[in-house]
Amino acid sequence: MGSLFSHLTLILVRRSIMLRKKLGYIVLGTVIGSVFTFSTGVFAETSKLVSAYLANHIRFEFDGEIKKPSEDKPAIIYKDSVYVPIRFIAEGTGMPITWNAQTQTIEIKTPEPEVIEKVVYVEVPREEKEEEKEKKEEKDTRNYQTYPITKTYMNMDVTIQTVLKNDDETKVFIAIKNKEYPPLQLIQRETVIEVDGVPYKVSDISDLRWDTKWYHDIRKDEIREGYIIFKEIPEDAEGIHMVLKIMQNDGSGKYTEVPFDIKVK
Known part of the structure; x- marks a missing residue:
């Protein structure tokens, strides 16, 4: 058992x-x-x-x-x-x-979260002294040239012919020659103008006084002469910085910015 x-x-x-x-x-x-x-x-x-x-x-x-x-x-x-x-x-x-x-x-126990102190610095603009402002206004390193001044490109020649100052306006006379087939057109409203560093606008003058020649296309081998008008500049002005916007008016939207530094006589 x-x-x-x-x-x-x-x-x-x-x-x-x-x-x-x-x-x-x-x-x-x-x-x-x-x-x-x-x-x-x-x-x-x-x-x-x-x-x-x-x-x-x-x-x-x-x-x-x-x-x-x-x-x-x-x-x-x-x-x-x-x-x-x-x-x-x-x-x-x-x-x-x-x-x-x-x-x-x-x-x-859940660990204590790490606290990171974040310091944000805010730049407070300081007030400029009058002397510093005057120095900025006086400082102008542009090399102003005596007109006539011509800029040559593949499709055009652009010339500053003269500057005319009247009591209430300033006119800069320009000649544009189109050397290619696409038509060209000067866009007056978008002209950049500075006189001794101070900006001016074409729109400060009524568009009724603008040059109507720039409203039409400049064809191949054609030379168009006209002016850009803006407010009167000071008698002792040293120079005019001007940038012209010239559009290729064929629907492509292409344009050329033509800069000039013009010495005022």
């Missing part, structure tokens, strides 16, 4: 081992995911045996960095949920963790 009992016990042990290998899981003592050490008495009173799968194949990613739990404390799968040591998660997310033995509590 004793021999039969021993034989049956051996069969049951072997079947148990085979069953464990077949199912591929190990009976674990506890699945709370903690790496803290608890007393045997507390463990016995608060825990129970469960069955779970070892999950060594599972990896974890923390802010783009791949990590795996240690070999002796692997992740496990229990009832379709993944469990890992709580210290592994806490350290991976940068959260301090402690075990409070008195209250039997695992304490996880």
